[in-house]
Structure formats: C-alpha cells, structure tokens
Amino acid sequence: xxxxxxxxxxxKIEDITYEMLGKAKSMGGGVTAVLLGSGVEGLASQLGAAxxxxxxxxxxxxxxxxxxxxxxxxxxxxxxxxxIILVGNTSMGMEIGPGLSAVLGMPLxxxxxxxxxGSVTSSLYGGKMSVQSAVDGGYIAxxxxxxxxxxxxxxxxxxxxxxxxxxxxxxxxxxxxxxxxPEGGDVDITQKEVxxxxxxxxxxxxxxxxVQELADKLNAALSCSRPIVDNKWLAKSxxxxxxxxxxxxxxxxxxxxxxxxxHIEGMKDAECIIAINTDENAPIFDYAHYGTTEDLFDxxxxxxxxx
Amino acid sequence: xxxxxxxxxxPDLVEELELNDSGTDxxxxxxxxxxxxxxxxxxxxALLIKDAHGANVTVIALDNGxxxxxxxYAAAAKGADxxxxxxxxxxxxxxxxxxxxxxxxxxxxxxxxxxxTGVQAVDDRDGQxxxxxxxxxxxxxxxxxxxxxxxxxxxTVHKEYGGGMIGEFTxxxxxxxxxxxxxxxxxxxxxxxxxxxxxxTNIEEIGGDGSGASxxxxxxxxxxxxxxxxxxxxxxSAEDVAAKIVxxxxxxxx
Ligand SMILES: Cc1cc2nc3c(=O)[nH]c(=O)nc-3n(C[C@H](O)[C@H](O)[C@H](O)COP(=O)(O)OP(=O)(O)OC[C@H]3O[C@@H](n4cnc5c(N)ncnc54)[C@H](O)[C@@H]3O)c2cc1C
Ligand SMILES: Nc1ncnc2c1ncn2[C@@H]1O[C@H](COP(=O)(O)O)[C@@H](O)[C@H]1O
Numbered sequence: 001x002x003x004x005x006x007x008x009x010x011x012k013i014e015d016i017t018y019e020m021l022g023k024a025k026s027m028g029g030g031v032t033a034v035l036l037g038s039g040v041e042g043l044a045s046q047l048g049a050a051x052x053x054x055x056x057x058x059x060x061x062x063x064x065x066x067x068x069x070x071x072x073x074x075x076x077x078x079x080x081x082x083x084i085i086l087v088g089n090t091s092m093g094m095e096i097g098p099g100l101s102a103v104l105g106m107p108l109x110x111x112x113x114x115x116x117x118g119s120v121t122s123s124l125y126g127g128k129m130s131v132q133s134a135v136d137g138g139y140i141a142x143x144x145x146x147x148x149x150x151x152x153x154x155x156x157x158x159x160x161x162x163x164x165x166x167x168x169x170x171x172x173x174x175x176x177x178x179x180x181x182p183e184g185g186d187v188d189i190t191q192k193e194v195x196x197x198x199x200x201x202x203x204x205x206x207x208x209x210x211v212q213e214l215a216d217k218l219n220a221a222l223s224c225s226r227p228i229v230d231n232k233w234l235a236k237s238x239x240x241x242x243x244x245x246x247x248x249x250x251x252x253x254x255x256x257x258x259x260x261x262x263h264i265e266g267m268k269d270a271e272c273i274i275a276i277n278t279d280e281n282a283p284i285f286d287y288a289h290y291g292t293t294e295d296l297f298d299x300x301x302x303x304x305x306x307x
Numbered sequence: 308x309x310x311x312x313x314x315x316x317x318p319d320l321v322e323e324l325e326l327n328d329s330g331t332d333x334x335x336x337x338x339x340x341x342x343x344x345x346x347x348x349x350x351x352x353a354l355l356i357k358d359a360h361g362a363n364v365t366v367i368a369l370d371n372g373x374x375x376x377x378x379x380y381a382a383a384a385k386g387a388d389x390x391x392x393x394x395x396x397x398x399x400x401x402x403x404x405x406x407x408x409x410x411x412x413x414x415x416x417x418x419x420x421x422x423x424t425g426v427q428a429v430d431d432r433d434g435q436x437x438x439x440x441x442x443x444x445x446x447x448x449x450x451x452x453x454x455x456x457x458x459x460x461x462x463t464v465h466k467e468y469g470g471g472m473i474g475e476f477t478x479x480x481x482x483x484x485x486x487x488x489x490x491x492x493x494x495x496x497x498x499x500x501x502x503x504x505x506x507x508t509n510i511e512e513i514g515g516d517g518s519g520a521s522x523x524x525x526x527x528x529x530x531x532x533x534x535x536x537x538x539x540x541x542x543x544s545a546e547d548v549a550a551k552i553v554x555x556x557x558x559x560x561x
Contacts, residue, residue: 009468064474066466067447070438091451091468094427094485098434101404102442107523108434110427119527125429126320129333130532133432133524142434173447173479177463182471194561218561230348230488236471243451243467243487250559253552258320272559274552275538281323283532290555291538294545302549 002027003054003080005073005087005096006035006047009064010179013046015150016088020143021049022152023115024086033159036072038062041161048157058166063176064092068169070099075167081106082138084115089142091243097142104140109133111261112141126260127283145242145265185237187221194220194251197240197267198228201256201277201296205233210300211255217307223247225257241266256296259284276300308457308480310353311365311419313410313440314346314382316373317430324531331526332400340373342381345425351489353423354386356457365389365417369406369515371397376510377501384496384504393515402523403433409517410436411443420480421462426451426487433523437485447478450485 002024007014017033024031033050035043038061044053056076060068073096077085081104087093089111101108113130114121120133120141189195196215202208208222215222222238229239240247242262252270257263259275259282267273268287275288276296285291292299318324319339327334353364366382368375370392379390393413397406414422422444427435441448453473454465466474467487478484541548 009472014469066438066449066476091466094435094450095438095448098403098438099442099448101434101521102407102439105521107521109524110432110434120524122432123532124432124529125318125324125333128320128324128531129529131432131526131530132528134527135524139524173482174449175477177475177477180465180473180475182473194556218556227344231492239471242469244471246470251556251561253556272555274555279321281531285538285540286532288538290541290552292541292548292552294548298545299549299552302546303552306549306553 001030001032001083003032003034003077003083003085004050005085005093006033006043007088007090007092008037008040008043013043014088014090016090016143016145018049018150018153019145019148020086020088020153021047022150023143023148025049025153027115034073034076036061036069044159044161047159049153049155050159053159053161054164055161056164056166058169060169060172061166063179065172065174065176066095067174068172070096070103071169071172072166074100074103076164077104080138084138085140087140087142089144093142097140101140106138106140107135108140108142110142112143113147115141123261126258127264127286128281144261146268183237185235189221189223189238189240190245190247192221193249194218194253195223195247195249196220196253196255197223197225197257198255199225199257200227202228205231208233210297210304214300214304217304225263254284254288255300257284258282259287308360308362308420309365309418310356310362311367311414311417311422312346312350312353312387313422313424313436314350314366314368314378315343315428316340316371316375316378317343317428320429326529331529333529335399342378343425343428345427345486347493348489349423349425349486350382350385350387351491351493352455352486354494355490356455357386360457363388365391367391367393367410367414369397369401369409370394371401379510380505380508381496381501383508384501385494389511390508391511391513394512395515395517397517401517402520403431403436403439404523405517405520407436407439407443408520409515411440413513413515414440415444422481422483423486424483426485432526435485437483441483444481444483446481446483448483448485449476449478451487452484453488454490455484
C-alpha cells in the first residue's frame with residue numbers, strides 16, 4: 001500500500017497531491033490518501049485516484065499546523081513502517097516528511113524526482129547532481145512538484161472513506177494565527193508574454209539597469225530568482241519559483257540564474273527558455289531550449305543594442 | 308534569552324563538482340566549501356533579535372573537518388557570543404538523522420529558548436535538520452520561516468507557502484526554527500575583523516554522539532543530470548550570440 005499525504009490550503013487540494021496520487025497509482029498495490037483537517041470530508045470526493053481515504057479531523061487541524069499535522073499524520077500512519085509514504089517537497093511537506101521520519105523511524109529521501117522498483121531518484125547540489133538510493137521495505141519520499149503529471153492523479157472515483165480518531169492535540173505548542181495573502185505588485189508577471197528574469201549572476205543592484213533596459217525594449221517585465229528578492233533589489237511579486245509565482249510566458253530569458261530546483265518549479269513550462277550563464281554545468285541548461293555561456297555583461301547590452 | 312544557531316559548510320556550487328571513483332558521492336578532496344547560504348540568514352535572524360532585545364547567541368557546528376573553524380570565527384566576528392564545535396565521528400557524509408542526534412545531545416544542555424538552522428542545505432538527502440532536531444529535543448518546530456517577532460515566552464513567525472502566501476504562527480519556547488530568509492540581508496564582515504576574532508575567540512570543543520541514529524538509505528549512484536539535453540548552445544562571440552537571441556525572440560512573434 002502506498003500512502004499519500006493530501007496537501008490542501010484554503011479549501012483547495014494542491015496539484016502536488018494529484019501528482020503523487022497519479023504516481024502512486026501507476027506503481028500498483030493500492031493507494032491510500034491521508035486527509036487531515038476539519039470539515040474536509042467534502043474533499044475526499046476529489047481524491048478519485050485513491051482506493052481509500054483515511055480521514056482524520058480535529059479543530060486543531062483546521063489550518064495546517066506544523067506540529068499538530070505531524071502528530072496526527074504519525075498517529076494515522078503508526079505501524080505502517082513497511083509502506084511507502086509520499087509527501088510533497090513543499091513548505092508543508094518539509095514539516096511532515098522529517099516529522100514522520102523521526103516519529104516512525106522510517107528513512108526519508110528528500111527532493112525526489114522519480115521512483116522505480118527498488119530505487120528512488122532525487123536531486124542534490126542545487127540540481128547539479130542526481131542520486132539514486134536503494135530502498136527495500138518502507139520509506140518516506142518527499143516529492144518535488146512538477147516531477148509527475150498532475151492529470152494522472154485527477155481521476156473520477158469514489159474511494160472508501162474511513163474516519164480515524166485524531167490523537168490528543170491539546171499539548172501542541174504551535175498556534176495558527178492567520179493566512180496572509182501575497183501583496184499584488186505593480187505588474188503581474190504571470191500575464192506577460194516575455195519575461196527577462198535575473199539572478200545572482202547580476203552581482204549588485206546597480207547592474208539591474210542593464211536587464212531593465214532589455215526588458216523595456218522587449219516590452220517585457222523583469223522577474224527574478226529568490227536571492228534578488230531576499231536582497232530587496234526587486235519586489236516579492238517579481239519572484240519566480242517554489243515560493244514565488246509560476247509563470248508560463250512565450251519567452252523566458254534567464255540571465256545569471258543557475259536553475260536550482262526551486263526556481264525550475266516556477267518556469268519550466270515556459271514556451272521558449274533562453275539561458276545566459278557562464279557555468280556550462282548550470283542546471284538551467286537542462287531545461288532551456290537555447291543557451292549561451294557568454295558573459296551576461298557582454299550579451300545583454302548587445303541584445304538591447306540590436307533591438 | 309538564549310539562541311543557538313547550527314551552521315554547516317557545504318560545497319560551493321560555483322566550483323566544478325567531480326565524482327569519486329565509485330560514483331556514489333562527490334570527490335571531496337578538491338572541493339571548496341562555504342557556509343550554507345541559509346545559515347547566514349539564520350545567524351542574521353538571531354543577531355537581529357540580539358540587536359533589538361538583547362540575547363545570547365551561540366553558534367554550533369559539527370566538526371566534519373571542512374574548515375569549520377573559519378566559519379565559526381566569522382560568526383564570532385559578526386556578533387555570536389559563544390562558538391562550539393561538536394567533535395566526534397563526523398568525517399565525510401553525515402546523514403541528517405545522525406547530525407540531528409549528535410547536535411541535539413549538545414544543544415539540549417545549552418538552555419536554548421530558540422534553536423535556528425538554515426531551512427535546508429544543498430547536500431541534504433535525508434531531510435531537513437530543523438524538524439529532526441526538534442523531534443530529538445522534544446520541542447515544536449516551524450520551518451521555511453521568513454520573519455520572527457519575539458515575545459517573553461513565545462515567538463510569532465511567518466512561514467512561507469507557495470505563491471508568496473504566508474502562514475502566521477505563534478510558537479512557545481523552547482522551539483526550533485528553520486530559517487529561509489532573515490528580515491535583513493545577512494551582514495557582511497570584513498576580513499580584518501575575522502582576523503581579530505580569531506585571536507580573541509575560543510572555539511569550545513564538546514564531544515557529540517550520533518551513533519544509533521537511523522542510517523537511512525544507501526546511495527547506489529550519483530551522476531550529473533544530462534546537461535544541455537534540451538538546450539541548443541549558441542556559439543560565436545557575444546555579438547553573434549546576441550544576434551541569434553534576437554532572431555529567436557523575433558521568431559516567436561515578439
Ligand atoms: C524552501 C525554498 C524555497 C525556495 N524558493 C525559491 C523560489 O521561489 N525561487 C527561486 O528562484 N529560488 C528559490 N529558492 C532558492 C534556490 O534554492 C536557489 O538558492 C536560488 O534559486 C538561486 O538563485 P540564482 O540562480 O539567482 O543564484 P545562484 O544559484 O547563485 O546562480 C547564479 C548564476 O549566475 C551565473 N553567473 C555568474 N556571473 C555570471 C555572468 N557574468 N554571466 C552569466 N552568468 C553568470 C553563475 O554561473 C550561476 O549559475 C528556494 C529555496 C528554498 C529552500
Ligand atoms: N552537521 C551540521 N552541523 C551544524 N548544523 C547543521 C549540520 N547539518 C545541518 N545543519 C543545519 O541544518 C540546516 C539544514 O541542513 P540540512 O538538514 O542538511 O538540509 C543547515 O543549514 C544547518 O543550519
């Protein structure tokens with residue numbers, strides 16, 4: 001039996017859940033979805049790819065809670081150490097995966113991109129290396145979003161729903177306060193046909209001028225990788241990736257971006273990806289349609305000049 | 308309040324990564340190491356609390372033979388009050404479960420209100436340390452944290468989800484936080500100041516034991532993903548390349 005931890009937020013099941021359900025189904029042997037929350041029985045009907053749903057409800061699980069969800073998941077899955085458990089390599093899964101591993105004493109593999117008989121493939125070193133791990137018996141895999149097609153897990157069906165009593169959660173020391181929606185920016189980068197996207201290769205804030213000039217000439221928006229936002233050089237609304245926005249422009253020009261898995265998650269479905277990066281081993285070239293290892297400080301102004 | 312920050316050295320990804328002879332791990336001999344970038348954020352977050360409210364900041368690292376002294380001196384130069392190296396059997400690849408067990412053994416004696424680690428490291432295969440550490444210590448955890456406000460007995464933190472959505476939580480002390488980003492860009496420390504710290508700082512060595520921790524799974528193969536599989540590499544001078552890029556963009560009807 002393969003167990004899939006269902007991820008949902010604001011009453012909506014996240015795509016990563018369907019990716020995992022689809023993959024689990026293709027592996028054979030039965031799929032059980034683990035659904036934690038409060039007032040979420042309605043979501044079970046959207047889990048048609050599963051054979052069973054284990055439903056665990058408690059007021060303490062109304063909103064995702066790092067500690068309460070770990071405790072509830074561990075209680076639902078107690079004794080299932082010989083099984084395969086799939087969680088998303090997401091903000092929520094990054095609490096539950098290690099949490100289950102610690103409580104159940106099961107091995108955990110993070111950043112999983114593929115699973116086949118007896119072997120789990122995962123990504124390391126910012127996408128510069130892949131590793132295969134041998135597995136026999138039970139394990140927990142924390143699955144990278146975008147590794148499997150979500151459609152394969154969006155199936156009609158009426159899984160058998162079994163309610164499981166929640167453990168005592170009165171001693172939980174983490175308390176949910178509120179969800180804060182992201183602030184809208186001056187431009188919506190998800191709506192632009194062309195994005196000039198800049199990464200740490202740009203070195204400093206002043207140098208942003210050259211990519212801004214290129215973006216202006218192309219009537220494109222400037223987007224970026226996470227470090228640019230962490231440095232406060234561009235607004236959060238410009239960030240592409242796991243913790244930023246998912247974009248699908250006609251043309252995505254990646255300038256000085258290495259292509260870490262968290263960035264790739266946000267842009268790999270762009271129609272045409274062009275990467276400028278001096279490191280020929282940069283993972284971005286695995287996803288780009290066109291690439292160059294020429295220096296961005298030479299190429300970018302030259303493109304602007306020709307437009 | 309007492310804050311403990313765990314840091315580690317990871318391979319600098321700017322360097323070429325070579326595999327060992329058996330193709331199951333990196334060849335570590337020629338690798339350049341640097342502090343995991345998220346650890347810089349964890350230390351910065353701790354120092355910001357110290358600056359604002361006063362706090363005792365201890366930085367701790369497993370002694371894995373990777374030039375960790377340099378990192379600890381830099382932490383002291385930035386403002387850490389105490390630096391500790393956990394000694395023991397930690398050469399080569401150390402599983403995150405083993406690191407968690409060894410670190411928890413020492414951190415448990417330090418009376419920490421808050422323990423902070425980087426949200427993750429690029430070399431981690433069996434899970435992020437913060438949550439494992441919290442379970443070893445028997446305290447709550449929140450990871451992927453971007454903002455921390457401390458009160459007397461608890462902290463209010465922001466946890467980042469996808470799409471820029473944030474969950475706000477309060478967490479009672481003691482607790483472990485996995486830090487994604489500090490509220491400020493991590494402070495820079497000039498080399499001269501690190502040199503001075505090397506003279507005035509005593510790195511405490513405390514023995515640690517990670518034995519008996521779950522060993523996890525075995526790596527059968529490590530390999531470079533097929534680079535350039537999809538990308539057609541544009542050749543020629545920067546001018547030539549620029550001309551080709553313009554052509555490609557135009558061909559998309561832009
Ligand atoms: C939970 C979590 C969520 C995350 N979410 C996101 C996210 O949403 N989005 C995101 O982007 N990241 C995210 N990250 C961070 C991610 O792991 C990487 O750290 C980040 O994507 C790296 O950004 P970068 O490619 O700009 O920088 P680097 O990895 O430092 O790459 C810079 C690149 O520039 C190249 N370069 C340098 N100089 C030049 C030059 N002169 N000309 C051409 N190329 C040059 C270098 O070769 C290098 O490849 C997240 C991380 C975590 C842990
Ligand atoms: N051996 C170690 N010594 C000290 N801190 C560590 C060690 N391993 C991991 N950490 C901390 O945990 C974070 C996450 O690492 P990882 O669990 O390997 O992804 C790192 O950024 C450090 O803050």
